[in-house]
Amino acid sequence: MGRKLIIDTDPGVDDAFAIALAALSEDVELLGVTTVFGNVPLSATTRNALRLLSLCGRADVPVAAGAARPLVYPHPHRARYAHGADGLSGRAGELPDPVRALEPVDAVSMLVSLLEAADEPVTLAPIGPLTNIALLLAAHPGIAEKIDRIVLMGGGLVRGNTTAAAEFNIWSDPEAARRVLVEEAVPAVLVPMDLTYRCAVDTGWLAELAGSSPIGAALNALTPDYLEHYKKALGWDGIVLHDAVAVAEAIRPGMLRTEALPVEVECSLGPSRGATVVDSRLPGLRGETGEEPHTVDVAVDTDLDGLRTFVLERISGAKR
Template sequence: MAPLIVDTDPGVDDAYALALAAHAPEVDLRAVTAVFGNVDLPTTTTNARRLLGMLGRGDVPLGVGADRPLIHPTTGRAADVHGDDGLGGVAERFGPLGPEPAGRALDVIARVLGTSTEPVVLAAIGPLTDVALLLATRPDLAERIGRLVVMGGSVGVGGNVSPAAEFNVWSDPEAARRVLVEERVPTTLVPLDLTHEVTVDRAWLDALAASGPVGEALAATRTVYARGEGLGEDRVPIHDAVALLEAIVPGTLATVPLEVEVDTSLGPGRGTVHADRRGRAPGGRTVDVALPDGTDVDAVRAALLERLGTHM
Protein backbone atom coordinates (compact mmCIF):
# COMPACT_ATOMS: atom_id res chain seq x y z
CA MET A 1 0.00 0.00 0.00
CA ALA A 2 1.31 3.44 -0.90
CA PRO A 3 1.84 5.74 2.12
CA LEU A 4 -0.53 8.74 1.93
CA ILE A 5 -0.69 12.13 3.65
CA VAL A 6 -3.71 14.40 3.17
CA ASP A 7 -3.35 18.16 3.74
CA THR A 8 -6.88 19.52 3.92
CA ASP A 9 -9.20 22.36 4.94
CA PRO A 10 -12.49 20.56 5.72
CA GLY A 11 -14.79 21.65 3.92
CA VAL A 12 -17.64 19.58 2.50
CA ASP A 13 -15.74 18.14 -0.46
CA ASP A 14 -12.74 17.57 1.82
CA ALA A 15 -15.01 15.39 3.96
CA TYR A 16 -15.81 13.25 0.93
CA ALA A 17 -12.10 13.05 0.14
CA LEU A 18 -11.12 11.95 3.65
CA ALA A 19 -13.86 9.32 3.58
CA LEU A 20 -12.29 7.94 0.41
CA ALA A 21 -8.81 7.91 1.89
CA ALA A 22 -9.69 6.45 5.28
CA HIS A 23 -10.09 2.83 4.21
CA ALA A 24 -8.92 2.65 0.59
CA PRO A 25 -7.10 -0.68 0.18
CA GLU A 26 -4.54 0.87 -2.17
CA VAL A 27 -3.11 3.34 0.34
CA ASP A 28 -1.95 3.55 3.93
CA LEU A 29 -3.21 6.84 5.40
CA ARG A 30 -0.23 7.92 7.51
CA ALA A 31 -1.27 11.46 8.49
CA VAL A 32 -3.84 14.20 8.02
CA THR A 33 -2.92 17.87 8.38
CA ALA A 34 -5.34 20.77 8.67
CA VAL A 35 -4.76 24.14 7.02
CA PHE A 36 -6.83 27.34 6.92
CA GLY A 37 -9.09 27.68 3.91
CA ASN A 38 -12.80 27.00 3.59
CA VAL A 39 -13.14 28.08 7.23
CA ASP A 40 -10.62 29.20 9.84
CA LEU A 41 -7.91 26.90 11.17
CA PRO A 42 -9.57 26.00 14.51
CA THR A 43 -12.68 24.91 12.60
CA THR A 44 -10.81 22.94 9.93
CA THR A 45 -8.84 21.23 12.71
CA THR A 46 -12.00 20.32 14.61
CA ASN A 47 -13.63 19.11 11.41
CA ALA A 48 -10.64 16.89 10.64
CA ARG A 49 -10.98 15.42 14.13
CA ARG A 50 -14.70 14.86 13.59
CA LEU A 51 -14.06 13.07 10.32
CA LEU A 52 -11.25 10.87 11.60
CA GLY A 53 -13.42 9.94 14.56
CA MET A 54 -16.45 9.08 12.48
CA LEU A 55 -14.35 7.13 10.00
CA GLY A 56 -12.78 5.03 12.73
CA ARG A 57 -9.27 6.37 12.07
CA GLY A 58 -8.30 7.66 15.47
CA ASP A 59 -4.94 6.03 14.85
CA VAL A 60 -4.01 8.60 12.18
CA PRO A 61 -1.82 11.46 13.46
CA LEU A 62 -3.36 14.90 12.93
CA GLY A 63 -1.15 17.94 12.38
CA VAL A 64 -2.14 21.60 12.70
CA GLY A 65 -0.92 23.75 9.83
CA ALA A 66 -0.89 27.33 8.69
CA ASP A 67 -3.61 29.72 9.79
CA ARG A 68 -2.88 32.36 7.12
CA PRO A 69 -1.17 32.74 3.72
CA LEU A 70 2.59 33.11 3.33
CA ILE A 71 2.66 36.83 2.52
CA HIS A 72 -0.53 38.76 1.92
CA PRO A 73 -3.30 38.35 4.49
CA THR A 74 -6.74 37.43 3.32
CA THR A 75 -9.96 37.21 5.23
CA GLY A 76 -11.75 35.45 2.40
CA ARG A 77 -13.32 32.20 3.47
CA ALA A 78 -16.01 29.99 1.90
CA ALA A 79 -18.69 29.88 4.59
CA ASP A 80 -21.25 30.75 1.92
CA VAL A 81 -20.38 27.45 0.21
CA HIS A 82 -19.52 25.18 3.14
CA GLY A 83 -21.52 26.75 5.96
CA ASP A 84 -20.20 28.54 9.02
CA ASP A 85 -19.14 25.18 10.47
CA GLY A 86 -17.43 24.07 7.26
CA LEU A 87 -19.60 20.98 6.95
CA GLY A 88 -22.76 22.31 5.36
CA GLY A 89 -24.32 23.36 8.64
CA VAL A 90 -24.53 19.75 9.86
CA ALA A 91 -21.16 19.31 11.57
CA GLU A 92 -22.89 17.73 14.57
CA ARG A 93 -23.64 14.69 12.38
CA PHE A 94 -19.91 13.95 12.15
CA GLY A 95 -18.18 12.39 15.13
CA PRO A 96 -17.19 11.39 17.72
CA LEU A 97 -14.11 13.59 17.82
CA GLY A 98 -10.98 11.80 16.76
CA PRO A 99 -7.44 12.29 18.02
CA GLU A 100 -6.06 15.42 19.59
CA PRO A 101 -3.51 17.08 17.30
CA ALA A 102 -0.11 15.39 17.34
CA GLY A 103 1.81 18.60 16.66
CA ARG A 104 2.56 21.06 13.90
CA ALA A 105 1.67 19.99 10.39
CA LEU A 106 5.26 20.45 9.18
CA ASP A 107 6.57 18.17 11.93
CA VAL A 108 3.91 15.52 11.32
CA ILE A 109 4.56 15.50 7.56
CA ALA A 110 8.33 15.51 8.05
CA ARG A 111 8.07 12.56 10.42
CA VAL A 112 6.13 10.50 7.91
CA LEU A 113 8.44 11.41 5.04
CA GLY A 114 11.58 10.83 7.08
CA THR A 115 10.58 7.39 8.35
CA SER A 116 8.84 5.94 5.30
CA THR A 117 10.71 3.26 3.39
CA GLU A 118 8.57 3.95 0.30
CA PRO A 119 7.80 7.14 -1.67
CA VAL A 120 4.89 8.97 -0.09
CA VAL A 121 1.85 10.35 -1.91
CA LEU A 122 0.94 13.82 -0.64
CA ALA A 123 -2.58 14.96 -1.49
CA ALA A 124 -3.02 18.71 -1.02
CA ILE A 125 -6.70 19.66 -1.22
CA GLY A 126 -6.65 23.07 0.44
CA PRO A 127 -4.44 26.15 0.13
CA LEU A 128 -0.86 25.11 -0.57
CA THR A 129 0.69 27.02 2.34
CA ASP A 130 1.76 23.95 4.32
CA VAL A 131 3.29 22.26 1.26
CA ALA A 132 5.21 25.40 0.29
CA LEU A 133 6.56 25.78 3.83
CA LEU A 134 7.59 22.14 3.92
CA LEU A 135 9.48 22.33 0.63
CA ALA A 136 11.13 25.62 1.61
CA THR A 137 12.26 24.53 5.07
CA ARG A 138 12.95 20.84 4.46
CA PRO A 139 14.22 20.54 0.88
CA ASP A 140 15.98 17.34 1.92
CA LEU A 141 12.58 15.65 2.15
CA ALA A 142 11.35 16.60 -1.32
CA GLU A 143 12.73 13.42 -2.88
CA ARG A 144 10.69 11.37 -0.38
CA ILE A 145 7.48 12.63 -2.02
CA GLY A 146 6.75 10.17 -4.78
CA ARG A 147 3.84 12.22 -6.05
CA LEU A 148 1.98 15.38 -5.14
CA VAL A 149 -1.70 15.51 -6.10
CA VAL A 150 -3.19 19.01 -5.89
CA MET A 151 -6.82 20.04 -6.19
CA GLY A 152 -6.71 23.58 -7.45
CA GLY A 153 -6.74 26.03 -10.28
CA SER A 154 -8.74 26.48 -13.43
CA VAL A 155 -7.01 26.50 -16.78
CA GLY A 156 -9.89 27.23 -19.12
CA VAL A 157 -13.35 27.27 -17.56
CA GLY A 158 -13.16 30.29 -15.26
CA GLY A 159 -12.90 30.46 -11.52
CA ASN A 160 -15.16 29.97 -8.53
CA VAL A 161 -13.90 32.84 -6.37
CA SER A 162 -13.15 35.36 -9.13
CA PRO A 163 -13.74 35.33 -12.89
CA ALA A 164 -10.55 33.28 -13.39
CA ALA A 165 -9.26 32.07 -10.01
CA GLU A 166 -10.09 28.90 -8.08
CA PHE A 167 -10.40 29.15 -4.30
CA ASN A 168 -7.47 27.00 -3.12
CA VAL A 169 -4.91 28.75 -5.32
CA TRP A 170 -6.45 32.19 -4.74
CA SER A 171 -6.19 31.70 -0.97
CA ASP A 172 -2.38 31.70 -1.16
CA PRO A 173 -1.07 32.36 -4.68
CA GLU A 174 2.53 32.77 -3.52
CA ALA A 175 2.46 29.30 -1.97
CA ALA A 176 0.80 27.87 -5.07
CA ARG A 177 3.46 29.40 -7.31
CA ARG A 178 6.24 27.98 -5.17
CA VAL A 179 4.76 24.49 -5.40
CA LEU A 180 3.50 24.44 -8.99
CA VAL A 181 6.17 26.53 -10.72
CA GLU A 182 9.40 26.54 -8.72
CA GLU A 183 9.61 23.02 -7.31
CA ARG A 184 10.39 19.74 -9.09
CA VAL A 185 8.25 17.26 -7.17
CA PRO A 186 6.19 15.11 -9.58
CA THR A 187 2.79 16.80 -9.48
CA THR A 188 -0.72 16.15 -10.75
CA LEU A 189 -3.04 19.17 -10.76
CA VAL A 190 -6.79 18.52 -10.69
CA PRO A 191 -8.51 21.79 -11.70
CA LEU A 192 -12.09 22.96 -11.95
CA ASP A 193 -12.03 22.10 -15.65
CA LEU A 194 -12.44 18.46 -14.63
CA THR A 195 -14.15 18.64 -11.23
CA HIS A 196 -17.01 20.68 -12.69
CA GLU A 197 -17.63 17.78 -15.07
CA VAL A 198 -17.65 15.10 -12.37
CA THR A 199 -20.70 16.41 -10.54
CA VAL A 200 -23.25 14.29 -8.71
CA ASP A 201 -27.03 14.53 -8.81
CA ARG A 202 -29.88 13.96 -6.39
CA ALA A 203 -30.17 10.25 -7.20
CA TRP A 204 -26.44 9.78 -6.53
CA LEU A 205 -26.72 11.60 -3.20
CA ASP A 206 -29.83 9.66 -2.22
CA ALA A 207 -28.01 6.39 -2.92
CA LEU A 208 -25.08 7.58 -0.82
CA ALA A 209 -27.39 8.58 2.05
CA ALA A 210 -28.94 5.11 2.03
CA SER A 211 -25.56 3.39 2.32
CA GLY A 212 -25.01 3.95 6.03
CA PRO A 213 -24.11 6.54 8.67
CA VAL A 214 -21.08 7.95 6.86
CA GLY A 215 -22.92 8.28 3.56
CA GLU A 216 -25.93 9.78 5.33
CA ALA A 217 -23.79 12.43 7.02
CA LEU A 218 -21.98 13.31 3.79
CA ALA A 219 -25.20 13.58 1.81
CA ALA A 220 -26.75 15.80 4.51
CA THR A 221 -24.32 18.58 3.57
CA ARG A 222 -26.00 18.99 0.19
CA THR A 223 -28.41 21.86 0.90
CA VAL A 224 -25.92 24.59 1.81
CA TYR A 225 -23.18 23.23 -0.44
CA ALA A 226 -25.26 22.95 -3.60
CA ARG A 227 -26.61 26.46 -3.15
CA GLY A 228 -23.15 27.86 -2.48
CA GLU A 229 -21.52 26.19 -5.47
CA GLY A 230 -24.15 27.77 -7.72
CA LEU A 231 -24.25 24.98 -10.30
CA GLY A 232 -27.88 24.13 -9.75
CA GLU A 233 -29.73 22.02 -7.22
CA ASP A 234 -29.12 18.79 -9.13
CA ARG A 235 -25.45 19.36 -9.92
CA VAL A 236 -23.11 19.15 -6.96
CA PRO A 237 -19.31 19.09 -7.44
CA ILE A 238 -17.14 17.20 -4.96
CA HIS A 239 -13.81 18.60 -6.17
CA ASP A 240 -11.45 17.18 -3.55
CA ALA A 241 -12.88 13.68 -3.77
CA VAL A 242 -12.01 13.58 -7.48
CA ALA A 243 -8.41 14.51 -6.67
CA LEU A 244 -8.22 11.93 -3.89
CA LEU A 245 -9.46 9.18 -6.18
CA GLU A 246 -6.58 9.99 -8.52
CA ALA A 247 -4.16 9.95 -5.58
CA ILE A 248 -5.45 6.54 -4.54
CA VAL A 249 -5.70 5.04 -8.04
CA PRO A 250 -3.15 6.72 -10.32
CA GLY A 251 -4.32 6.99 -13.89
CA THR A 252 -8.01 7.37 -13.02
CA LEU A 253 -7.89 10.81 -14.62
CA ALA A 254 -6.41 11.61 -18.02
CA THR A 255 -3.62 14.17 -17.75
CA VAL A 256 -1.57 16.39 -20.02
CA PRO A 257 1.90 17.67 -19.07
CA LEU A 258 1.78 21.47 -19.14
CA GLU A 259 3.89 24.34 -17.92
CA VAL A 260 1.87 26.54 -15.61
CA GLU A 261 2.23 29.98 -14.08
CA VAL A 262 0.38 31.46 -11.09
CA ASP A 263 -0.60 35.13 -11.01
CA THR A 264 0.71 36.60 -7.75
CA SER A 265 -0.11 40.19 -8.63
CA LEU A 266 -2.48 42.20 -6.44
CA GLY A 267 -4.79 42.93 -9.35
CA PRO A 268 -7.99 41.24 -10.54
CA GLY A 269 -6.07 38.26 -11.93
CA ARG A 270 -4.58 37.29 -8.57
CA GLY A 271 -4.65 33.53 -8.05
CA THR A 272 -5.22 32.66 -11.70
CA VAL A 273 -3.41 29.60 -13.04
CA HIS A 274 -2.18 30.00 -16.60
CA ALA A 275 -1.40 26.82 -18.52
CA ASP A 276 0.86 27.01 -21.56
CA ARG A 277 -0.50 24.71 -24.25
CA ARG A 278 2.09 25.68 -26.87
CA GLY A 279 4.42 22.83 -26.00
CA ARG A 280 7.11 22.23 -23.44
CA ALA A 281 10.04 24.64 -23.49
CA PRO A 282 13.47 22.99 -23.05
CA GLY A 283 14.15 22.59 -19.36
CA GLY A 284 10.74 23.90 -18.36
CA ARG A 285 8.96 22.32 -15.40
CA THR A 286 5.64 20.69 -16.23
CA VAL A 287 2.81 19.41 -14.08
CA ASP A 288 0.32 16.77 -15.15
CA VAL A 289 -2.97 18.62 -15.52
CA ALA A 290 -6.11 16.46 -15.33
CA LEU A 291 -8.65 17.43 -17.99
CA PRO A 292 -12.03 16.10 -19.15
CA ASP A 293 -10.72 15.00 -22.54
CA GLY A 294 -9.82 11.34 -22.16
CA THR A 295 -11.31 11.00 -18.67
CA ASP A 296 -14.34 8.76 -18.29
CA VAL A 297 -16.29 11.07 -16.00
CA ASP A 298 -19.19 8.61 -15.65
CA ALA A 299 -16.78 5.93 -14.46
CA VAL A 300 -15.22 8.36 -11.98
CA ARG A 301 -18.65 9.28 -10.63
CA ALA A 302 -19.59 5.61 -10.28
CA ALA A 303 -16.30 4.74 -8.59
CA LEU A 304 -16.78 7.51 -6.05
CA LEU A 305 -20.23 6.25 -5.12
CA GLU A 306 -19.07 2.63 -4.88
CA ARG A 307 -16.17 3.48 -2.60
CA LEU A 308 -18.03 5.97 -0.42
CA GLY A 309 -21.08 3.72 -0.16
CA THR A 310 -19.20 0.74 1.23
CA HIS A 311 -17.87 2.45 4.34
CA MET A 312 -19.42 1.19 7.53
Protein backbone atom coordinates (compact mmCIF):
# COMPACT_ATOMS: atom_id res chain seq x y z
CA MET A 1 0.00 0.00 0.00
CA GLY A 2 2.79 2.40 0.81
CA ARG A 3 5.46 3.30 3.30
CA LYS A 4 4.42 2.20 6.77
CA LEU A 5 4.60 5.10 9.23
CA ILE A 6 3.74 5.85 12.86
CA ILE A 7 3.81 9.43 14.14
CA ASP A 8 4.52 10.30 17.78
CA THR A 9 3.43 13.88 18.37
CA ASP A 10 2.51 16.79 20.66
CA PRO A 11 0.24 18.99 18.47
CA GLY A 12 1.28 21.94 18.13
CA VAL A 13 0.73 23.91 14.96
CA ASP A 14 3.68 22.47 13.06
CA ASP A 15 2.63 19.00 14.23
CA ALA A 16 -0.78 19.69 12.67
CA PHE A 17 0.82 20.29 9.29
CA ALA A 18 2.98 17.18 9.71
CA ILE A 19 0.01 14.97 10.59
CA ALA A 20 -1.94 16.29 7.61
CA LEU A 21 1.04 15.69 5.33
CA ALA A 22 1.15 12.01 6.29
CA ALA A 23 -2.61 11.51 6.54
CA LEU A 24 -3.24 12.93 3.06
CA SER A 25 -0.37 11.16 1.28
CA GLU A 26 -1.70 8.17 -0.63
CA ASP A 27 1.73 6.52 -0.71
CA VAL A 28 1.81 6.35 3.10
CA GLU A 29 0.18 3.71 5.28
CA LEU A 30 -0.32 5.66 8.49
CA LEU A 31 -0.56 2.84 11.01
CA GLY A 32 -1.18 4.98 14.08
CA VAL A 33 -0.54 8.17 16.00
CA THR A 34 0.73 8.32 19.57
CA THR A 35 0.72 11.43 21.72
CA VAL A 36 3.09 12.87 24.28
CA PHE A 37 3.25 15.96 26.52
CA GLY A 38 5.12 18.90 25.01
CA ASN A 39 3.76 22.05 23.41
CA VAL A 40 0.73 21.71 25.70
CA PRO A 41 -0.26 19.06 28.29
CA LEU A 42 -1.02 15.49 27.19
CA SER A 43 -4.79 15.92 27.41
CA ALA A 44 -4.62 18.74 24.86
CA THR A 45 -2.09 17.10 22.53
CA THR A 46 -4.27 13.96 22.46
CA ARG A 47 -7.47 15.87 21.78
CA ASN A 48 -5.71 17.83 19.03
CA ALA A 49 -4.40 14.69 17.35
CA LEU A 50 -7.88 13.14 17.29
CA ARG A 51 -9.41 16.30 15.86
CA LEU A 52 -6.72 16.67 13.19
CA LEU A 53 -7.23 13.11 11.98
CA SER A 54 -10.96 13.80 11.88
CA LEU A 55 -10.26 16.89 9.76
CA CYS A 56 -8.29 14.74 7.33
CA GLY A 57 -11.01 12.09 7.15
CA ARG A 58 -8.80 9.44 8.75
CA ALA A 59 -11.05 7.74 11.29
CA ASP A 60 -9.18 4.53 10.41
CA VAL A 61 -6.02 5.70 12.21
CA PRO A 62 -5.84 4.71 15.90
CA VAL A 63 -4.58 7.20 18.50
CA ALA A 64 -3.10 6.25 21.88
CA ALA A 65 -1.98 8.61 24.63
CA GLY A 66 1.51 8.27 26.04
CA ALA A 67 3.78 10.01 28.52
CA ALA A 68 2.40 12.97 30.42
CA ARG A 69 5.81 14.01 31.80
CA PRO A 70 9.53 13.51 31.15
CA LEU A 71 11.47 10.47 32.31
CA VAL A 72 13.30 12.13 35.20
CA TYR A 73 12.73 15.82 35.89
CA PRO A 74 9.52 17.89 35.72
CA HIS A 75 8.83 19.79 32.53
CA PRO A 76 9.57 23.46 33.33
CA HIS A 77 7.01 25.03 30.99
CA ARG A 78 5.02 24.52 27.81
CA ALA A 79 5.20 26.34 24.49
CA ARG A 80 1.98 28.34 24.80
CA TYR A 81 3.92 31.43 23.74
CA ALA A 82 4.21 29.90 20.26
CA HIS A 83 1.22 27.59 19.89
CA GLY A 84 -1.45 29.21 22.05
CA ALA A 85 -3.06 27.86 25.20
CA ASP A 86 -4.67 24.89 23.43
CA GLY A 87 -1.72 24.17 21.13
CA LEU A 88 -3.52 25.40 18.01
CA SER A 89 -3.69 29.19 18.43
CA GLY A 90 -6.83 28.90 20.56
CA ARG A 91 -8.71 27.41 17.62
CA ALA A 92 -8.64 23.68 18.37
CA GLY A 93 -12.38 23.80 19.03
CA GLU A 94 -13.00 24.87 15.44
CA LEU A 95 -11.73 21.52 14.15
CA PRO A 96 -14.21 18.65 13.65
CA ASP A 97 -15.06 16.58 16.69
CA PRO A 98 -13.20 13.27 16.92
CA VAL A 99 -15.02 10.45 15.17
CA ARG A 100 -12.91 7.69 16.70
CA ALA A 101 -12.41 7.05 20.39
CA LEU A 102 -8.99 7.09 21.97
CA GLU A 103 -7.49 3.61 22.13
CA PRO A 104 -7.90 1.97 25.55
CA VAL A 105 -4.17 1.16 25.74
CA ASP A 106 -1.16 3.40 26.34
CA ALA A 107 1.12 4.63 23.56
CA VAL A 108 3.93 2.17 24.17
CA SER A 109 1.53 -0.79 24.18
CA MET A 110 0.01 0.34 20.89
CA LEU A 111 3.43 0.90 19.36
CA VAL A 112 4.43 -2.66 20.26
CA SER A 113 1.20 -4.08 18.83
CA LEU A 114 1.47 -2.14 15.58
CA LEU A 115 5.15 -2.96 15.10
CA GLU A 116 4.69 -6.66 15.86
CA ALA A 117 1.77 -6.88 13.43
CA ALA A 118 3.59 -5.15 10.57
CA ASP A 119 4.83 -7.39 7.76
CA GLU A 120 7.81 -5.12 7.07
CA PRO A 121 9.88 -2.63 9.08
CA VAL A 122 8.07 0.57 10.02
CA THR A 123 9.30 4.17 10.04
CA LEU A 124 8.76 6.04 13.32
CA ALA A 125 8.44 9.82 13.13
CA PRO A 126 8.68 11.32 16.63
CA ILE A 127 8.01 15.06 16.32
CA GLY A 128 7.72 15.92 20.00
CA PRO A 129 9.69 15.02 23.13
CA LEU A 130 11.17 11.54 22.82
CA THR A 131 9.76 10.07 26.04
CA ASN A 132 7.48 7.49 24.41
CA ILE A 133 10.20 6.27 22.05
CA ALA A 134 12.77 5.97 24.86
CA LEU A 135 10.28 3.97 26.94
CA LEU A 136 9.49 1.72 23.98
CA LEU A 137 13.13 0.89 23.29
CA ALA A 138 13.99 0.44 26.96
CA ALA A 139 11.07 -1.86 27.81
CA HIS A 140 10.95 -3.76 24.51
CA PRO A 141 14.50 -3.98 23.14
CA GLY A 142 13.57 -6.77 20.70
CA ILE A 143 11.11 -4.48 18.91
CA ALA A 144 14.01 -2.54 17.35
CA GLU A 145 14.23 -5.07 14.52
CA LYS A 146 10.72 -4.04 13.41
CA ILE A 147 11.78 -0.39 13.08
CA ASP A 148 13.14 0.67 9.70
CA ARG A 149 14.42 4.00 11.03
CA ILE A 150 13.48 6.81 13.36
CA VAL A 151 13.11 10.21 11.69
CA LEU A 152 12.84 12.81 14.41
CA MET A 153 12.58 16.56 14.59
CA GLY A 154 14.79 17.99 17.29
CA GLY A 155 17.99 19.65 18.30
CA GLY A 156 20.06 22.55 17.12
CA LEU A 157 23.60 22.41 15.82
CA VAL A 158 24.66 25.93 16.76
CA ARG A 159 21.86 27.36 18.93
CA GLY A 160 18.56 26.64 20.57
CA ASN A 161 15.08 28.14 20.53
CA THR A 162 13.86 27.40 24.06
CA THR A 163 17.19 28.29 25.65
CA ALA A 164 20.37 29.63 24.11
CA ALA A 165 21.61 26.04 23.82
CA ALA A 166 18.56 23.80 23.49
CA GLU A 167 15.74 23.16 21.03
CA PHE A 168 12.31 22.55 22.58
CA ASN A 169 11.77 18.83 21.85
CA ILE A 170 15.17 17.75 23.14
CA TRP A 171 15.09 20.21 26.06
CA SER A 172 11.70 18.84 27.14
CA ASP A 173 13.25 15.43 27.96
CA PRO A 174 17.01 15.30 27.44
CA GLU A 175 17.35 11.92 29.15
CA ALA A 176 14.87 10.37 26.71
CA ALA A 177 16.60 12.02 23.76
CA ARG A 178 19.96 10.67 24.86
CA ARG A 179 18.52 7.18 25.12
CA VAL A 180 17.25 7.32 21.53
CA LEU A 181 20.13 9.19 19.88
CA VAL A 182 23.16 7.92 21.79
CA GLU A 183 22.40 4.62 23.49
CA GLU A 184 20.35 2.83 20.84
CA ALA A 185 21.50 1.28 17.56
CA VAL A 186 18.25 1.85 15.64
CA PRO A 187 19.02 3.92 12.51
CA ALA A 188 18.00 7.51 13.16
CA VAL A 189 17.71 10.73 11.19
CA LEU A 190 17.95 13.92 13.26
CA VAL A 191 16.23 16.90 11.61
CA PRO A 192 17.50 19.93 13.53
CA MET A 193 16.07 23.42 13.72
CA ASP A 194 19.06 24.77 11.78
CA LEU A 195 17.56 23.17 8.66
CA THR A 196 13.87 23.56 9.52
CA TYR A 197 14.30 27.32 9.91
CA ARG A 198 15.69 27.47 6.39
CA CYS A 199 12.51 25.71 5.18
CA ALA A 200 10.24 28.45 6.60
CA VAL A 201 7.22 29.44 4.50
CA ASP A 202 5.83 32.93 3.97
CA THR A 203 2.29 34.27 4.06
CA GLY A 204 1.98 33.80 0.31
CA TRP A 205 2.53 30.05 0.79
CA LEU A 206 -0.07 30.05 3.56
CA ALA A 207 -2.55 31.95 1.39
CA GLU A 208 -2.11 29.42 -1.40
CA LEU A 209 -2.71 26.62 1.10
CA ALA A 210 -5.80 28.35 2.49
CA GLY A 211 -7.32 28.65 -0.98
CA SER A 212 -6.55 25.07 -1.99
CA SER A 213 -9.17 23.09 -0.07
CA PRO A 214 -11.28 23.09 3.10
CA ILE A 215 -8.48 21.17 4.87
CA GLY A 216 -5.92 23.75 3.76
CA ALA A 217 -8.18 26.56 4.97
CA ALA A 218 -8.66 24.84 8.32
CA LEU A 219 -4.91 24.38 8.81
CA ASN A 220 -4.20 27.99 7.90
CA ALA A 221 -6.80 29.07 10.45
CA LEU A 222 -4.69 27.45 13.19
CA THR A 223 -1.67 29.68 12.58
CA PRO A 224 -2.32 33.19 14.01
CA ASP A 225 -0.48 32.78 17.35
CA TYR A 226 2.24 30.76 15.65
CA LEU A 227 2.63 33.41 12.95
CA GLU A 228 2.92 36.15 15.56
CA HIS A 229 5.65 34.21 17.36
CA TYR A 230 7.63 33.57 14.20
CA LYS A 231 7.48 37.20 13.11
CA LYS A 232 9.78 37.76 16.10
CA ALA A 233 11.90 34.67 15.50
CA LEU A 234 12.34 35.12 11.74
CA GLY A 235 12.15 38.89 11.39
CA TRP A 236 9.58 38.56 8.59
CA ASP A 237 6.02 37.29 8.13
CA GLY A 238 6.21 33.53 7.97
CA ILE A 239 6.20 30.32 9.97
CA VAL A 240 8.54 27.38 10.43
CA LEU A 241 6.98 23.98 9.73
CA HIS A 242 9.59 22.14 11.80
CA ASP A 243 7.79 18.80 12.11
CA ALA A 244 6.54 18.68 8.54
CA VAL A 245 10.16 18.75 7.35
CA ALA A 246 10.89 15.57 9.31
CA VAL A 247 7.72 13.85 8.12
CA ALA A 248 8.57 14.78 4.51
CA GLU A 249 11.84 12.86 4.92
CA ALA A 250 10.00 9.98 6.57
CA ILE A 251 7.68 9.78 3.56
CA ARG A 252 10.34 10.28 0.89
CA PRO A 253 13.79 9.12 2.09
CA GLY A 254 16.57 11.21 0.65
CA MET A 255 14.55 14.41 0.44
CA LEU A 256 16.98 15.78 3.04
CA ARG A 257 20.74 15.55 2.62
CA THR A 258 22.29 13.99 5.70
CA GLU A 259 25.72 13.44 7.18
CA ALA A 260 26.56 10.55 9.53
CA LEU A 261 27.81 12.27 12.68
CA PRO A 262 28.20 11.40 16.37
CA VAL A 263 25.65 13.16 18.55
CA GLU A 264 25.58 13.71 22.31
CA VAL A 265 22.78 15.18 24.41
CA GLU A 266 23.61 17.36 27.39
CA CYS A 267 21.73 16.08 30.44
CA SER A 268 23.25 18.29 33.12
CA LEU A 269 21.10 20.75 35.05
CA GLY A 270 23.18 23.71 33.90
CA PRO A 271 22.50 26.34 31.22
CA SER A 272 23.32 23.94 28.38
CA ARG A 273 20.78 21.28 29.44
CA GLY A 274 19.11 19.77 26.39
CA ALA A 275 21.80 20.85 23.93
CA THR A 276 22.62 18.51 21.07
CA VAL A 277 26.39 18.31 20.64
CA VAL A 278 27.20 17.18 17.11
CA ASP A 279 30.79 16.17 16.34
CA SER A 280 31.46 17.45 12.83
CA ARG A 281 35.18 16.65 12.86
CA LEU A 282 36.39 14.41 10.06
CA PRO A 283 36.34 10.69 10.99
CA GLY A 284 40.13 10.41 10.86
CA LEU A 285 40.50 13.16 13.44
CA ARG A 286 37.80 11.68 15.67
CA GLY A 287 39.63 8.35 15.53
CA GLU A 288 42.80 9.89 16.90
CA THR A 289 41.08 10.95 20.10
CA GLY A 290 39.14 7.79 20.95
CA GLU A 291 36.99 4.92 19.71
CA GLU A 292 34.77 5.74 16.74
CA PRO A 293 31.35 6.48 18.28
CA HIS A 294 27.84 5.60 17.12
CA THR A 295 26.57 8.03 14.48
CA VAL A 296 23.22 9.55 13.59
CA ASP A 297 22.22 10.81 10.14
CA VAL A 298 21.98 14.55 10.72
CA ALA A 299 19.95 16.47 8.12
CA VAL A 300 21.99 19.41 6.89
CA ASP A 301 20.44 20.53 3.59
CA THR A 302 17.60 20.11 1.12
CA ASP A 303 16.07 21.63 -1.99
CA LEU A 304 14.22 24.31 -0.03
CA ASP A 305 11.70 25.25 -2.71
CA GLY A 306 11.21 21.61 -3.62
CA LEU A 307 10.39 20.72 -0.02
CA ARG A 308 7.96 23.63 0.35
CA THR A 309 6.23 22.56 -2.86
CA PHE A 310 6.09 18.93 -1.74
CA VAL A 311 4.36 19.82 1.53
CA LEU A 312 1.95 22.26 -0.15
CA GLU A 313 0.96 19.86 -2.91
CA ARG A 314 0.46 16.92 -0.58
CA ILE A 315 -1.73 18.86 1.85
CA SER A 316 -3.67 20.71 -0.83
CA GLY A 317 -4.23 17.55 -2.83
CA ALA A 318 -2.67 18.95 -5.99
CA LYS A 319 -0.47 15.87 -6.41
CA ARG A 320 -1.45 12.96 -4.23
